[in-house]
Amino acid sequence: MSHVMNTYARLPVALSHGEGSWVTDTEGKLYLDALAGIAVSTLGHNHPDLIMAISAQAGRLLHSSNIYRMPQQEQLADKLAVLSGMQEVFFCNSGCEANEAAIKLARFYGHRRGVDEPQIIVMEKAFHGRTLATLSATGNRKAQAGFEPLVPGFIRAPFNDLAAVHALAEQNPSIVAVMIEVVQGEGGVHMADIEYLRALRTLCDERGWLLICDEVQCGMGRTGTWFAFQHAGIVPDVATLAKGLAGGVPIGACLAAGKAVGLFGPGNHGSTFGGNQLATTAALTVLNVVERDGLMGNAIRQGALIRNGLGAALAEVRGVVDIRGQGLMIGIELDRPCAELMTRALSIGLLINVTAEKVIRLLPPLTFSEEESKELVARLAELIHDFLKI
Numbered sequence: 001m002s003h004v005m006n007t008y009a010r011l012p013v014a015l016s017h018g019e020g021s022w023v024t025d026t027e028g029k030l031y032l033d034a035l036a037g038i039a040v041s042t043l044g045h046n047h048p049d050l051i052m053a054i055s056a057q058a059g060r061l062l063h064s065s066n067i068y069r070m071p072q073q074e075q076l077a078d079k080l081a082v083l084s085g086m087q088e089v090f091f092c093n094s095g096c097e098a099n100e101a102a103i104k105l106a107r108f109y110g111h112r113r114g115v116d117e118p119q120i121i122v123m124e125k126a127f128h129g130r131t132l133a134t135l136s137a138t139g140n141r142k143a144q145a146g147f148e149p150l151v152p153g154f155i156r157a158p159f160n161d162l163a164a165v166h167a168l169a170e171q172n173p174s175i176v177a178v179m180i181e182v183v184q185g186e187g188g189v190h191m192a193d194i195e196y197l198r199a200l201r202t203l204c205d206e207r208g209w210l211l212i213c214d215e216v217q218c219g220m221g222r223t224g225t226w227f228a229f230q231h232a233g234i235v236p237d238v239a240t241l242a243k244g245l246a247g248g249v250p251i252g253a254c255l256a257a258g259k260a261v262g263l264f265g266p267g268n269h270g271s272t273f274g275g276n277q278l279a280t281t282a283a284l285t286v287l288n289v290v291e292r293d294g295l296m297g298n299a300i301r302q303g304a305l306i307r308n309g310l311g312a313a314l315a316e317v318r319g320v321v322d323i324r325g326q327g328l329m330i331g332i333e334l335d336r337p338c339a340e341l342m343t344r345a346l347s348i349g350l351l352i353n354v355t356a357e358k359v360i361r362l363l364p365p366l367t368f369s370e371e372e373s374k375e376l377v378a379r380l381a382e383l384i385h386d387f388l389k390i
């Protein structure tokens with residue numbers, strides 16, 4: 001029996017090494033990677049710039065503690081501020097930690113305004129992480145079951161339903177923030193409407209609430225802009241990043257703007273590893289390469305190619321409910337549970353994911369080429385076709 005705690009339904013394959021959008025398992029079998037470690041490997045695998053930067057930094061200093069100044073961390077914060085239009089960044093090591101920081105920031109903000117039990121509006125089907133507070137913010141009863149008592153202070157609203165948020169605003173004077181994934185990932189690749197996001201921004205301004213955007217999955221250029229909220233032309237008060245930020249080195253970031261700036265002082269929050277030299281050097285490199293190589297434009301082009309390609313190849317296939325997404329965040333919803341497609345895909349040399357039971361999720365590296373997009377469409381269309389025809 002394995003000594004690793006049994007917290008994942010693992011697929012029967014161990015990956016050994018990768019090159020670009022391709023990975024090889026320990027048996028020597030090659031796979032096209034349309035998942036990128038769940039939106040993590042932004043630059044694909046074995047990227048020369050990232051290897052060089054990480055290796056050089058490892059030979060200088062891996063870590064020093066936040067007791068000391070870290071120039072790389074300051075540079076990364078400056079860069080993220082420019083890219084987002086926001087002002088301050090707190091660094092941690094993962095998405096749930098970034099969201100914990102955001103939740104603490106919202107509560108702190110509430111108490112400053114004299115709200116004793118600040119409440120945060122969160123969405124149905126949301127995913128914000130697995131720590132107690134982020135699990136409580138997550139809109140998935142299955143994930144929460146058995147871990148009660150949950151952390152209080154969250155009120156649930158249906159996604160893309162402005163009237164529901166307005167109704168809550170009238171009922172509850174303790175609300176201090178709205179927290180939302182601009183594109184829901186785990187929930188099944190659902191995009192927030194542009195008008196809804198703009199209206200949330202306005203409502204938050206009118207009410208003095210913080211607008212918190214969880215960009216852990218949809219950020220870092222994946223949808224074709226650095227942050228998915230930029231499609232709506234808004235700037236939130238708080239935004240969180242993690243997954244793809246350092247291309248595979250663990251990192252998380254909580255960004256603040258407007259009313260959320262200057263709230264925390266020394267002692268209010270912290271992290272031992274957060275933003276260390278290795279992680280921030282990796283992130284700076286990823287941001288530079290995404291910019292230098294025009295990878296956001298590539299995400300838009302390849303995303304359209306994949307969605308259109310699948311649309312054409314599956315047009316006559318009954319059982320395909322929807323093909324949606326933005327840039328290289330793509331969902332193909334079927335009319336039936338299809339988790340077994342992950343295993344079936346392995347046998348044809350393809351890495352994909354299934355979320356929300358019926359949604360095939362694609363999150364390829366932003367370096368995906370046109371040939372790879374076509375190859376993905378060909379392999380996946382055949383897979384879906386075979387699966388649905390029985």
Ligand SMILES: *Cc1c(COP(=O)(O)O)cnc(C)c1O
Nearest residue numbers: 094095096127128129185216217
């Ligand atoms: C993955 C994810 C998280 C949690 O990130 P971890 O690094 O696993 O803690 C939070 N929010 C969203 C939107 C995510 O996709």
